[in-house]
Structures are given as C-alpha cells and as structure tokens.
Amino acid sequence: MATAFLSPKDLAAAIGVSESSLKRWVDSGRLAVQRTAGGHRRIPLQEAVRFVRAEGYRVQDPSCFGVLCGGNKDDAVDLDQAVYSALLAGDAERCCALITTAYLAGSSIPSLCDGALRSAMGRLGDLWRHGEDGIAVEHHATSICIQVVEQLRQFLSDVRSEAPVAIGGGTSDDPYLVPSQMAGVVLSDCGYRAVNLGPHTPNNVLLTAVARYRPVLVWRSLTGITDFDEVGTDLRALAGKLGDIPLVVGGRHAASAALSAGVGVHVVGSMCELAAFARALVLRRPRTS
Template sequence: MRTFLSPKELARAVGVSESSIKRWADDDRLRVVRTAGGHRRIARQEAVRFVRDSHLSVVEPALLGLPDSVRDAAGLPPDAELPQRLYDLLYDGHLEAARGMILSSYMQGAAVARLCDQIVGPTMHRIGTIWEHRDEGVFIEHRATDTVIQALSELRLMLEEPAENAPIAIGGALSGDPYVLPTLMAAVVLSEAGFKVVNLGAETPVSALAHGVEQYAPGLVWLSLSVTAESPTPVLDEIVELARELESRSVPLVIGGRGVRSLRHPLPAGCVEMASMSELAAFSRGLISR
C-alpha cells in the first residue's frame, strides 16, 4: 500500500485537475511534503482527511489504498436506511459491498463514533439475534463479524498519525468476554480522537492490563464488558482492583457495554461509564485538549 501520493495521483483519485490539487496545497488547505528534488508529496492519511473535509468523491479508490467497492458504494442511501442496507449486504453475503459501504460512509464524512453507534453497532446487534430463529445464524454472524473487523481495521489505518507527544490509551474486554468488535470500535474511536492506542482485544485478564499500564503509563484505560456476568462480584472485584491502581496514577478507567448493568453495583471511584461510542469520543477529545 502506498504511503504517499503525488498531486497527479490524488487528482485522479478524486476526479479533479492536478492544478486544483496544487492550488489547494499552496492555499494550505492540503498539507504536502517535498522530496529531495522539490516535488510535492501527500501522505495517504492527509489525502483521506482532505477528501473527507472537502466532501470530494472518490473515483479511483485504489490510488488511496481503498477497495473498488468504495466507488461502487458512493451513492449511499439516506442515513436512516444505512443500517438496513448494511444488514442486507451482510445477511446475503455481499461482503465486499458491505466493507465498501462502511469505508464509503467514513470517506463521506461520518465520524467513527457515529458509524459505530448508528450503523455498525445496531446492525451487528440485529445480526447477533438471527441464531434464535435460523439454523445458519451463527454462520452469518461470524461471517459478518469478520467483514466488519476488516473494514474497521482498514479505517484505522486511514486515520491521521497521533502527535508525537499524544497520550496512550490501552484497553480490552475482560476475561470471559469473547467479543472482539466492541473493544475494536473503542480503539478506532480513541485513535480518531488523537490517542496512541494499544488494543489488547477480547478475553483480557486484569493482570494483562496491569502489565500494560506499567509499560505504557497510559492517559486512559478502557474496559469493554459485553457479556452479562452470572456472578457479578468477581468481575466487580477485578474492576475495583484496577480502578484503585489507576486512581493512584490519576488515570481514568472508562467502562462500557451492555454487561455493565449486570454488575448491579455502583462503579468504583475513578470509573467513568460510557453509554455510547459518541460519549467516548467526546470524553477522550476532552482529555486530549487539556
């Protein structure tokens, strides 16, 4: 995958003239670097940012390192119809089109948190109930999950690099929680907010998080809890142990997911519960701006 584009390549990618790209660069709307020979080059992440901010259409996705399905999905339905459209694509096995739709929504300006809260999250929740009335439900869910993971991972690579002095965020889902998508969504949201992110994934014991805290000295730790705890006390004890350690370091512990309500106890001091990825995005941007 190319990491830099020439003005000519970016012009082809979005269907405008090379002179327009150069003019936007000269007007400081588009950040460029110069080669040893003085030629302009545009970082891929900067090209993506510019396309989104300028509301340009992508006509040659490959030049931006994107699949052709991004171009095919350019004519997205109205926002209210996006979850149903994504559901239909995933259900029917049109996986490349589903991947393209997620990436297209982002390229057309949707924030990651909005994608997760309003499109991907509701769709995957609905797909996760198919097994209750269809024998092939687990097959459909696992196939859809892999597709969404691919799309979010690609999207993460499209984000601007965090600042050199950006704080680190580390997190994952607790032991007993096998769900990969919620903690991946949190990782991408935090990356977009400007954090350097370490996602430990599903089934992460508190001891692993503690090692991560020691190694990285993060500015934020997150926990995803998507599984209803049959015995909430041991889970809560783990959270309390981690929260105490983080509170001594003045580091917030952010926790979210449908399993939180099963704890049936107030969260310990130092914990901040998030009801959505949009809340996480707002909270994390507030920390970055301090």
C-alpha cells in the same frame, strides 16, 4: 490495500476536478504534499483524506484510497441497510467500501461504529437463534467488522511520540472482539496511543500493561459477562489499583456491572461518548513540556 501516497492525477479523478486545479491547490498550500526525488508531487494518504473530509468533496471513485468500487456511490443508499446486507452476504469488500466512503464523505469514526456497524451487528445477533448457520454468519461478520475498522485506522494521522496512552480490553469471560477494537481505534482517532489487549484480559494482565505503558485512561469492555457481582468486584479492585487513572467501562452490561462495582468507574454508552470523554480528559491534563 491502500497506497501510502496518491498522485495529484488520482486524487483529482477521485473527486472529479481537473489535475491542474489540484496542482494549483497544492502550490497554494491548501493541500500538503511531498516531492519525489524527481520533483513530482505525492500526496500522503492521510492528507488526502483530511482534505476531502475538511473541504466536503464527494468522492466519486474511492479506489485511489485503497477501496474497491461498489461503495456508496448512490447518495440515497441506506447505509445501515447496505452494511447489514453486505455483512449478511459475507462481502468484506463492499462493507469496507460502504464504510470508507461514508467516512470520506465526513462521517466520524465513532458515529460509524455506533451507527451502521452496531446496527448491522445487532440485527445479525438475532440469527444465532436460528441455529449454527446464524452463528457462522456472526463469526464471519465479526471478522469483516474488524477489517473495516482497521481500514479506517490507516486514514488517521501518525500518532505523536508524546501522545497520551490508553489501554484496555475485555474481562476474563468476555469473548467479544469488536467493541474493544473499536474503542482502540476511536481513541487513536482522538490522538491517543491506544493499546487494545483484546478479549479475555484479566486484571493482573491489564495491570502489567498499565505498569509498562503508563496510560492516562483505561477501558474495560463488558459484553459477554454473566456474573455481574464478580465483574463488579473485579472492577472495584481494578479502579482501586489504578488510583487517579480513569477507568472507563462500556458495553451491553457495563451499567449493571458498574453499579455492582460502586465507585471509581465511568460508564459510557457508546463510542461517541468515549470520544467525548477522551477529548475532555486530554484538555484537562496539564502539559508536560
């Protein structure tokens, strides 16, 4: 697990600069710190991550960010291939290290979801045809993917108490865990308080949560559906109940289901598109204070 704070010495070692340079940057305000009771500088993890990404430092040793070594130390590593191999081998630590190192080097959360993680899961998907071994690998890869995406979440700044809320999940017959979880973390990265209800969430349950949390955006994840007309009817009913709250749908079968639903649904094809939609929505909202 990552620590909540880094010492200047650890961060300096991680990015290959001297401790005295790092302390100078702290004192000039380039890097925000908290002080211990004894007056020592302590850098909050999220601030260290912000600094490294904003200033483009190459992380030589990601271990102080809570990531075990074995990550993307070699600039030439093919991230998609490396993540695929790590998932196939069931190597959660390496997968976390690869993705976290890419994030620290400046890749965005939506692009990592749409890129290396989606590509690796897609390639693994062909294995289900190969019998029970393939299915076991898919289940394990799913659980690793969830760990990786959760690891990214801890680098995000704390959500403001007045942050807009977004709620979502999969439809009743959708068992897929990763897409909805990714949507939640991507929306957190966009400054939302995201509530992921997960797979198998029927409309009535979702609407109960809507009444409770008053979201400004609702998402539906549509991967494992078979009856497009039924899901389309459900989506239309949901959009009707949501009124002005936008209903965003994504996933393998989103476009077909939305077509069947008719009006009132925003189809997005990727996590990058979701982030763009969510950011634009916040900008359009009137300020409440």
